[in-house]
Amino acid sequence: MTAPLRPGDPTIVNVALGDRAYDIVIGRGQLAGLGARAAALKPGAKAAVVSDATVARLHIGAAEAALKAGGLSTGHIVIPAGEGSKSFACFESVCESLIDMRVERGDLVVALGGGVVGDLAGFAAAVVRRGLDYVQVPTTLLAQVDSSVGGKTAINSRHGKNLVGAFYQPILVVADTAVLDTLPPRQFRAGYAEVVKYGLLGDAGFFAWLEANVKDVLAGGAAREHAIATSCRMKAAIVARDERETGDRALLNLGHTFGHALEAAAGFSDRLLHGEAVALGMALAAEFSARLGVLAPDKVARAIRHLAGAGLPVSLGEVAGGVPDGDRLMDLMAQDKKVKRGKLTFILLRDIGDAYIAPDIDPAPLRAFLVEKLNAR
Numbered sequence: 001m002t003a004p005l006r007p008g009d010p011t012i013v014n015v016a017l018g019d020r021a022y023d024i025v026i027g028r029g030q031l032a033g034l035g036a037r038a039a040a041l042k043p044g045a046k047a048a049v050v051s052d053a054t055v056a057r058l059h060i061g062a063a064e065a066a067l068k069a070g071g072l073s074t075g076h077i078v079i080p081a082g083e084g085s086k087s088f089a090c091f092e093s094v095c096e097s098l099i100d101m102r103v104e105r106g107d108l109v110v111a112l113g114g115g116v117v118g119d120l121a122g123f124a125a126a127v128v129r130r131g132l133d134y135v136q137v138p139t140t141l142l143a144q145v146d147s148s149v150g151g152k153t154a155i156n157s158r159h160g161k162n163l164v165g166a167f168y169q170p171i172l173v174v175a176d177t178a179v180l181d182t183l184p185p186r187q188f189r190a191g192y193a194e195v196v197k198y199g200l201l202g203d204a205g206f207f208a209w210l211e212a213n214v215k216d217v218l219a220g221g222a223a224r225e226h227a228i229a230t231s232c233r234m235k236a237a238i239v240a241r242d243e244r245e246t247g248d249r250a251l252l253n254l255g256h257t258f259g260h261a262l263e264a265a266a267g268f269s270d271r272l273l274h275g276e277a278v279a280l281g282m283a284l285a286a287e288f289s290a291r292l293g294v295l296a297p298d299k300v301a302r303a304i305r306h307l308a309g310a311g312l313p314v315s316l317g318e319v320a321g322g323v324p325d326g327d328r329l330m331d332l333m334a335q336d337k338k339v340k341r342g343k344l345t346f347i348l349l350r351d352i353g354d355a356y357i358a359p360d361i362d363p364a365p366l367r368a369f370l371v372e373k374l375n376a377r
């Protein structure tokens with residue numbers, strides 16, 4: 001592991017995808033260099049900045065100024081904040097606005113925001129004029145360590161989340177860790193769940209480092225950059241191995257099968273943020289791994305202690321407004337994409353830092369496990 005960074009030093013992580021490879025630039029103040037970096041890739045381009053109303057109020061001025069300083073002309077499209085914007089209606093309006101702005105093949109879409117803006121603007125970039133280059137400028141911790149990297153773009157259908165989309169890689173990611181200073185603490189903690197996920201799924205040393213440095217990461221110290229860079233390195237490596245999730249990339253779903261069911265049950269609302277659902281999902285995945293005899297109980301306790309210590313929910317009783325019964329949760333999990341011939345695919349843990357794909361989980365013991373957890377609330 002590298003030493004924590006000094007402020008001002010960017011870390012650059014390359015996502016090695018051949019002719020579609022790109023850099024993730026991570027560091028405090030890196031937004032100021034956005035224009036120079038974008039111009040180096042697309043000299044003379046027009047940059048259409050897509051953002052949500054909250055992020056635009058805080059950061060769009062700096063982003064457009066940086067783009068102009070790099071010699072690019074700019075325009076912007078501002079959508080309402082929140083998951084509701086990953087809709088066909090909002091997607092249509094962003095596409096039409098890009099065409100209104102006369103954004104051409106040589107131009108650039110800049111997604112400035114959290115995962116909602118990144119997923120929506122990335123998908124619009126994938127299809128408007130059959131593909132425009134785009135840059136991710138993630139402004140939430142979740143987006144910096146997860147959604148801005150890897151090229152999954154999508155909007156939601158009335159049948160569920162992320163059901164309409166494309167694999168479409170950005171040409172650059174600029175993660176300015178200073179923009180996280182304006183992020184509400186609850187959103188920051190939710191993003192931290194995805195950071196813990198990388199330690200749990202594949203790097204015991206990183207998990208131990210997080211145990212020692214969590215306060216500093218949450219407080220915004222120098223450790224924050226290190227946590228983000230380490231997370232991006234791991235995601236970049238997994239994406240480079242398995243861009244379209246035919247194998248290893250599924251490991252990134254640790255905690256997400258339980259998590260998505262709980263998020264759906266809470267109506268994708270503020271009752272349970274995505275990262276909170278993932279924290280709870282990882283706690284359940286660890287406990288279920290122990291139930292199946294593959295993970296030692298002291299390791300379960302260690303994983304849960306860390307998540308809870310970071311202020312994340314780890315038991316079903318902590319979900320505001322309650323959770324539905326075992327059958328309903330099973331239905332919601334079965335609606336997840338990862339069901340084959342009646343068996344569920346789960347990401348389970350053999351150890352801290354050692355997750356594996358279990359494609360053949362029987363519904364019956366899983367249901368019994370959930371009912372027991374529900375009764376224990």
Ligand SMILES: NC(=O)c1ccc[n+]([C@@H]2O[C@H](COP(=O)([O-])OP(=O)(O)OC[C@H]3O[C@@H](n4cnc5c(N)ncnc54)[C@H](O)[C@@H]3O)[C@@H](O)[C@H]2O)c1
Nearest residue numbers: 054081082114115116117139140142143147152179182183
């Ligand atoms: N594409 C992928 O690989 C991938 C991976 C994980 C999640 N996702 C998607 O990401 C979305 C969730 O992303 P998210 O958690 O970033 O949510 P989000 O984009 O809704 O952002 C959360 C909230 O924080 C506000 N915000 C963002 N940056 C801010 C800042 N710097 N200061 C103050 N407020 C700020 C936003 O306006 C919003 O209200 C979901 O739709 C999920 O499906 C995609």
Ligand SMILES: [Zn+2]
Nearest residue numbers: 146194274278
């Ligand atoms: Zn996630």
